[in-house]
Amino acid sequence: MRPFGYLRAGSVDEAVRAAAGQPGALFLAGGTNLVDLMKLGVETPRTLIDIGRLPLDRIEELPGGGLRVGALVRNADLAAAPAVRDRYPVLSQALLAGASGQLRNAATTGGNLLQRTRCTYFQDTSKPCNKREPGTGCPAVEGHHRELAVLGHSAHCVATQPSDFAVALAALDATVHLHGPEGERTVPAADFHRLPGDTPERDTEIRLGELLTAVDLPPPAPGARSRYRKARDRASYAFALASVAAVLAVRDGTVAHAALAFGGLAHRPWRARAAEDVLRGAPATEDTFARAADAELAAARPLRDNGFKVPLARALAVGVLTDLAAPG
């Protein structure tokens, strides 16, 4: 047991000031990831800044038909909210595909986006890992990597981003709100998580001491339907081997709007821009959907033991798009 300080923040400003003034501080939200990592010795904060009582637990309507989701809205509450189920089914489905009912009751919007990778070496402090200890190496490249990346990885890290929720947000063109010592800023959800490059210790674009305060969902695209589908080793309580979040609008048999993101394939939710280029304006047929998936997955560089993810992701994408295009 390592000693650490504990501070309960009474306001967003107080939380941000406390983080700026205390090197080695981390925010504590639901604690379902952070506390586990502290027990493993992976995270060793000097101070925990408990944000659990900040007034960031509301879902608010935005002018024009969008929604603002506070950083402390619980995953279970967000998945069940009628406005989310009606307007953004892909988001509700992605949340319900993650963790368990008990965990979703505690897990928060902000914490879900900032949860750490499940790479086994990252979670084992007896092993080297560039993400946990920069410069020590990446044993996963030659070691156990069946669950890890096939797209956008580097020689320094082949980890995958674990959040299902993040994949749906990327497909929905959501925006992440951050509040830090230098003020407030926003980042598109699709760009919030990073590729590893030679700095895999940084999962996201968040800066030291910044608090994630909310996520904005834009109004749904006219006539669009959306869906999330996830392939995993067990029917529940398991992270994605591959997943897809899709938003599709079809008019007169032609694709009028398409947004697609893959999960479980990369260090970030993988927004499938090459696939979208193929889809836009094309006939809404299975053949188009297969060509779109192939256009995106041509960039895949599987590791020794995870080549199966490429046909798996292709099948998920073609299946979901075909279902969304079906009448009714």
Ligand SMILES: Cc1cc2nc3c(=O)[nH]c(=O)nc-3n(C[C@H](O)[C@H](O)[C@H](O)COP(=O)(O)OP(=O)(O)OC[C@H]3O[C@@H](n4cnc5c(N)ncnc54)[C@H](O)[C@@H]3O)c2cc1C
């Ligand atoms: C057994 C198990 C199975 C799981 N399966 C899945 C799954 O299939 N899919 C899935 O998506 N997830 C899964 N999860 C992960 C779960 O969704 C996350 O643990 C949870 O969403 C984290 O939210 P939290 O509020 O508890 O975060 P915390 O544990 O409190 O925090 C996580 C990280 O985010 C930081 N943080 C939290 N809030 C903020 C904020 N507002 N601003 C800045 N930093 C912040 C913390 O400092 C910490 O680094 C699983 C978890 C477990 C334990």
Ligand code: SF4
């Ligand atoms: S893949 Fe990334 S997280 Fe896993 S051991 Fe390599 S550097 Fe660490």
